Amino acid sequence: MKTNSLFVKILSGFIAVIVLLLTFNLVSYTFFHRNIRDEITTSSQQNLSHMADRYENHIQSVQLSLVGLFFNNQLSYLFDADRSAANDAVNQLVKRIRDIRENDMLFLQDVIVQFKMNSFVVHQGGPDRLESLYASTYRSAPYGVDFWKRQFDAGFKLRLYPQAEFTNSQQMSHGDLFPLVLKSTTDPNMYITALLDAESLFRTFDSRTAGYFYILDESGRTLFSSDRSRPFELSFDRLDLTKDYVKADNNYFFFRKGDVTGLTYTLVIPNEKIANQMSRINVVLLLLLVLALVISGALSVFVSIRFYTPIQNIIETIQRYGPQVQSPSSKRIDELGFIDANVKQFLQTNTDISRDLRNQQSHLTHLGYIRKLKNIYTRPNELPIAEKPFYLIVFQLSMTGRFRELPAAEQERAMFFIKEFIGISLSEKYPESVTLQTEKNQVLSLLFTDGEAKGVFETLERFKSVFDRDKQYGYLTVAFKPELVQPGSITESYEDTLEMVGRRKLLTETQLLSSLEPEPLYVGFSPAQEQELYANLQTGQAENVMLLIDRALRRMVKDRATEEQFRAFAKEIVAKTIKAMVAANVDIDSVLDRQSPYQEMKLCASVDEYRQLFERFLSQASSRIAERKEKKDPVVEFVLDSIHSKYHEDLSLERVAGGLGLTPSYVSRYVKEKTGSNFSDYLNEVRIGKAKELLAKSSTPIRDVSARVGYVNVTSFIRMFKKVTGMTPSDYRRSENGLNAEKPG
Numbered sequence: 001m002k003t004n005s006l007f008v009k010i011l012s013g014f015i016a017v018i019v020l021l022l023t024f025n026l027v028s029y030t031f032f033h034r035n036i037r038d039e040i041t042t043s044s045q046q047n048l049s050h051m052a053d054r055y056e057n058h059i060q061s062v063q064l065s066l067v068g069l070f071f072n073n074q075l076s077y078l079f080d081a082d083r084s085a086a087n088d089a090v091n092q093l094v095k096r097i098r099d100i101r102e103n104d105m106l107f108l109q110d111v112i113v114q115f116k117m118n119s120f121v122v123h124q125g126g127p128d129r130l131e132s133l134y135a136s137t138y139r140s141a142p143y144g145v146d147f148w149k150r151q152f153d154a155g156f157k158l159r160l161y162p163q164a165e166f167t168n169s170q171q172m173s174h175g176d177l178f179p180l181v182l183k184s185t186t187d188p189n190m191y192i193t194a195l196l197d198a199e200s201l202f203r204t205f206d207s208r209t210a211g212y213f214y215i216l217d218e219s220g221r222t223l224f225s226s227d228r229s230r231p232f233e234l235s236f237d238r239l240d241l242t243k244d245y246v247k248a249d250n251n252y253f254f255f256r257k258g259d260v261t262g263l264t265y266t267l268v269i270p271n272e273k274i275a276n277q278m279s280r281i282n283v284v285l286l287l288l289l290v291l292a293l294v295i296s297g298a299l300s301v302f303v304s305i306r307f308y309t310p311i312q313n314i315i316e317t318i319q320r321y322g323p324q325v326q327s328p329s330s331k332r333i334d335e336l337g338f339i340d341a342n343v344k345q346f347l348q349t350n351t352d353i354s355r356d357l358r359n360q361q362s363h364l365t366h367l368g369y370i371r372k373l374k375n376i377y378t379r380p381n382e383l384p385i386a387e388k389p390f391y392l393i394v395f396q397l398s399m400t401g402r403f404r405e406l407p408a409a410e411q412e413r414a415m416f417f418i419k420e421f422i423g424i425s426l427s428e429k430y431p432e433s434v435t436l437q438t439e440k441n442q443v444l445s446l447l448f449t450d451g452e453a454k455g456v457f458e459t460l461e462r463f464k465s466v467f468d469r470d471k472q473y474g475y476l477t478v479a480f481k482p483e484l485v486q487p488g489s490i491t492e493s494y495e496d497t498l499e500m501v502g503r504r505k506l507l508t509e510t511q512l513l514s515s516l517e518p519e520p521l522y523v524g525f526s527p528a529q530e531q532e533l534y535a536n537l538q539t540g541q542a543e544n545v546m547l548l549i550d551r552a553l554r555r556m557v558k559d560r561a562t563e564e565q566f567r568a569f570a571k572e573i574v575a576k577t578i579k580a581m582v583a584a585n586v587d588i589d590s591v592l593d594r595q596s597p598y599q600e601m602k603l604c605a606s607v608d609e610y611r612q613l614f615e616r617f618l619s620q621a622s623s624r625i626a627e628r629k630e631k632k633d634p635v636v637e638f639v640l641d642s643i644h645s646k647y648h649e650d651l652s653l654e655r656v657a658g659g660l661g662l663t664p665s666y667v668s669r670y671v672k673e674k675t676g677s678n679f680s681d682y683l684n685e686v687r688i689g690k691a692k693e694l695l696a697k698s699s700t701p702i703r704d705v706s707a708r709v710g711y712v713n714v715t716s717f718i719r720m721f722k723k724v725t726g727m728t729p730s731d732y733r734r735s736e737n738g739l740n741a742e743k744p745g
Contacts, residue, residue: 014300047207052256052265054205068634070184109195116189136169162223163198185661211269389484391447394497396477401603403473453482464510476510504563508605520559528726537580540626542618570601583676586624636674648710653679688724695733
């Protein structure tokens with residue numbers, strides 16, 4: 001076979017690529033072989049981290065569920081002399097415990113509220129005595145009656161004890177349980193014990209592929225072991241928490257310390273398991289390398305043959321039906337040289353034949369491309385052939401909801417008849433006129449005439465009276481620039497006319513636009529109004545939001561805003577409302593599942609229709625936000641009550657978090673997640689709201705107002721007041737708008 005043959009060239013190229021890929025695979029294999037151990041250790045670290053995070057988050061969730069029991073109003077009646085009140089308090093507490101116990105995601109066997117007085121306990125089974133409960137219902141050798149009594153004297157807030165088997169008096173096992181003890185920061189005479197299902201927790205949170213899992217407390221005591229037959233063999237003082245793992249006694253010890261509980265989570269992987277994994281990976285990599293080499297070789301031969309065959313068929317066709325031109329001897333591939341020489345001859349012949357045709361039919365070819373691209377039907381006699389000035393008119397149809405309810409075929413027919421009516425009507429007075437449908441809802445007319453624009457205006461005014469009869473289906477925007485357009489500037493004139501269409505006013509009738517009217521520069525809300533809008537959205541006050549929107553709509557009508565500006569304003573309102581719903585953790589699908597407001601606003605043709613859209617959408621959104629706000633949460637309720645009752649004091653996040661027995665960072669994240677606002681923002685909103693009341697209803701000096709709402713520094717008060725309201729306290733007091741803002745309605 002010739003060395004210049006196409007087949008030889010293709011096959012050689014594939015072989016070169018295969019060699020290159022083989023080299024790359026060998027280098028990759030060497031690299032991965034060296035790094036497999038690091039990857040395995042990294043994977044183990046990640047698995048342990050995931051398990052530790054799950055345990056930590058679960059303990060936090062249990063703690064949060066139990067904190068509310070400390071604030072149960074019924075606790076004060078448990079030891080009341082009135083037995084009916086005491087019994088009712090016990091029943092209420094038992095109901096609350098059962099509600100918590102029924103949450104399967106907490107993996108709780110029972111929740112026990114222990115009182116120091118009379119060794120009285122309350123759990124899901126009802127009231128009981130300490131001695132009776134742990135001697136009959138929850139019996140366990142490590143956790144006797146004395147152990148539970150000692151918990152009153154222990155100095156901790158939250159502690160997890162080692163897993164142990166609990167049984168009842170009939171020796172029926174409850175399984176291995178974790179005792180989790182939570183103590184109150186305000187009442188030392190009670191604590192809460194949560195019995196966690198240790199095995200269920202481990203099965204749910206386990207993400208290991210190998211090894212043994214342990215949980216150690218701060219002293220190194222084992223709280224949990226995934227394999228009871230393998231005790232934790234490494235001394236606790238050898239766990240260097242500054243490292244990710246320690247290798248000792250043919251084992252890898254991976255560990256992670258919990259941020260909330262301080263527990264140490266450990267994953268122990270024997271060295272032989274890592275070695276076995278490396279061996280399996282090595283075998284897989286070698287098999288893949290061999291398989292890739294075999295498949296690449298077979299594909300190279302197959303593709304080379306398949307690629308060469310059609311080239312050879314082309315050569316045979318040229319030799320059979322066309323004139324043969326020998327390829328230049330300088331070509332490096334014989335077949336391609338032969339095809340190149342003959343195709344060039346064919347192209348040259350085709351160029352010579354079609355040059356005259358293209359010169360004669362350039363206008364027809366261009367319009368043919370437009371017809372193909374836009375799929376618009378036009379007759380040949382509609383093509384413009386005169387190179388002289390013309391008037392350009394654009395007819396834009398705005399469809400109503402009633403029109404959109406028609407079948408698609410009916411809509412297309414209606415648009416075709418509109419285009420035909422316009423074309424026929426114009427051709428009666430301007431015989432050389434051309435009318436084209438450039439878009440689905442747009443018609444373009446070119447009027448070739450030497451007459452004045454006044455006659456065109458009279459014709460278009462008659463169109464208005466005709467199309468207004470069917471304005472329940474749609475209305476036209478007719479844009480006509482009363483200047484003759486030269487053929488060379490048709491693009492610029494068309495763009496100017498489209499811009500005129502965009503200045504349509506919000507009216508349900510045909511509009512004739514002949515100039516580019518200026519748009520209002522300012523629409524929508526001012527910064528202060530945006531703050532007020534968002535504040536009312538967050539609190540679910542739809543009436544106040546509608547008052548703001550009504551004022552904005554009236555101003556836009558007065559300023560003669562365009563239809564596009566009204567639609568942009570509506571999009572802004574919907575976007576801010578959705579943002580407020582998301583911030584309040586409201587399921588937006590419950591409001592948007594029926595019909596998207598973005599689709600509805602496309603059909604709004606008047607201010608009243610926009611107002612109806614806002615009233616419906618904002619009413620639904622506000623009710624969802626209000627419902628979300630009404631849901632009680634013990635932590636959020638405590639924080640918000642503290643702000644509303646102590647806003648005038650030196651109130652801080654640390655002080656409120658201390659009252660809950662939680663960390664400030666956790667309280668901040670929790671309140672932000674539940675309310676959409678962080679602690680400081682909500683506190684400032686309450687303080688500024690109280691300040692606005694004092695400024696509007698009294699003549700109290702600003703310095704005294706600052707002190708009465710909790711600001712020690714009057715400068716800080718003025719800066720925060722201006723940030724929230726957009727004006728200083730003095731300006732607010734003088735402003736008529738500031739006084740009216742506090743009046744109902």
